[in-house]
Amino acid sequence: MFTIEQVNKIAELSSLTLTAEEKIQFAQQFSQVLDYFEKLNTLDLPQDLEDRDEQFCKISREDVLKESSVTPDSFSPYLHNNLFRVPKVIDQG
16 A cells, blocks of 8 residues: 555655645555556466567567757757756655
8 A cells, every 4th residue: 555655755756745635646546556566466477488479579670860850949948058957856865
């Protein structure tokens, strides 16, 4: 179960201000997501790698260099001297 303290930590790192109701809602939603991932542990998967389907491992494409219509100036309003300027986020806990 995801705790309110964990939601507070995520909200703090994300610079979000959440109401008490939102914190409860997010804790429930995060718990549901983690429960869903736990279901993956119950799948009966082959232990031997030879049993896997090789056709899915060979899906690829050739990398091709193309000119982009996006310029650095139009890409983000946070660019300053060709560097991204973003708010500082420091974990002090």
